Amino acid sequence: MSYRYQRRYTGPLQAVIFDWAGTVVDFGSFAPTQVLIDAFAGFDIEVSLAEARIPMGLAKWDHIQALGRLPAVAARWQARFGRAMSDADVDALYAAFIPLQIERVGDYSALIPGALECIATLRQRGLKIGSCSGYPRVVMDALLPISAAAGYAPDWVVATDDLPAGGRPGPWMALENLIRLGASDVAACVKVDDTVPGIDEGLAAGMWTVGLSASGNEVGLSHAQWSALTPAEQAACARPAAAKLQQAGAHYVLASIAELPAVLDAIEQRLANGERP
Known part of the structure; x- marks a missing residue:
């Protein structure tokens, strides 16, 4: 036994x-949502505050990727660039996001x-x-x-x-x-x-x-x-x-x-x- x-x-x-x-x-x-909106705007992609909030809680690279995969955002990206968002695009958005977030997190x-x-x-x-x-x-x-x-x-x-x-x-x-x-x-x-x-x-x-x-x-x-x-x-x-x-x-x-x-x-x-x- x-x-x-x-x-x-x-x-x-x-x-x-x-x-x-x-x-x-x-x-x-x-802080996370507004800066994400501004980072996407730098790529001529409009993202609403409601959309930016959907993947909240994830690591920011993952957040950007998940945001770009939302059907409406993905459609805007496709229309603007003629292709789906790639990991390289996520890297570029993340690189734009980080300095903005550092600058404005105190706000x-x-x-x-x-x-x-x-x-x-x-x-x-x-x-x-x-x-x-x-x-x-x-x-x-x-x-x-x-x-x-x-x-x-x-x-x-x-x-x-x-x-x-x-x-x-x-x-x-x-x-x-x-x-x-x-x-x-x-x-x-x-x-x-x-x-x-x-x-x-x-x-x-x-x-x-x-x-x-x-x-x-x-x-x-x-x-x-x-x-x-x-x-x-x-x-x-x-x-x-x-x-x-x-x-x-x-x-x-x-x-x-x-x-x-x-x-x-x-x-x-x-x-x-x-x-x-």
């Missing part, structure tokens, strides 16, 4: 891993309301703060000092091109955070993101996942635009975004990072009851 030992983590949470745009900074996630770097208070609460609980992004390292290096000056400096940062395996929707950036932060179990970690690829990333890593609807890419409103809505209008705007994140498998969906601390209590109770993500 053989016996199989099973260990189930029931301890407290150890780390929370945040996305950047639409999650902690840049309410509405405008959209304001912290989301409630973010600093949330991070302070998490640190008081003894939690490590990790982060990862669809931005490449050169963009993160431009954003980090701006964010630090505003009061947000996570314990670890992984950019989408830091790892040979790549970025989302794979688990590698989230798992690299776990290693660097010294968390002892994937179930002790929570991944917080406003995009489906970001939720996929956390689930693939075996972590708890929290989706953010109102502050992120799916609603796509600035904080001023969001605040101008009535509560009923806000609920109507956030409903499709929340449904999309729930369908992706997010364990919890909140409006913004400001609501996160209470959910961590619920996750720790589930851990204590023997549940896994």
Whole structure:
């Protein structure tokens, strides 16, 4: 007879891993989308804000490729150049995109309301703060000092091109955070993101996942635009975004990072009851 030992983590949470745009900074996630629109415009291709948002969460090279494969965008490219977009075209668009993103990421770097208070609460609980992004390292290096000056400096940062395996929707950036932060179990970690690829990333890593609807890419409103809505209008705007994140498998969906601390209590109770993500 053989016996199989099973260990189930029931301890407290150890780390929370945040996305950047639409999650902690840049309410509405405008920096990646607007700059992508401008990069395509440099090639005489019109892309709408709604189209630019569709592949959000992917590494930026992958985002550009996916955007170019959208039927309407692909048709415009075919009409303009007489051929389908190639990987070499994606390389050229990416080369145009990166300097623009570095130059302008600071224009959209304001912290989301409630973010600093949330991070302070998490640190008081003894939690490590990790982060990862669809931005490449050169963009993160431009954003980090701006964010630090505003009061947000996570314990670890992984950019989408830091790892040979790549970025989302794979688990590698989230798992690299776990290693660097010294968390002892994937179930002790929570991944917080406003995009489906970001939720996929956390689930693939075996972590708890929290989706953010109102502050992120799916609603796509600035904080001023969001605040101008009535509560009923806000609920109507956030409903499709929340449904999309729930369908992706997010364990919890909140409006913004400001609501996160209470959910961590619920996750720790589930851990204590023997549940896994």
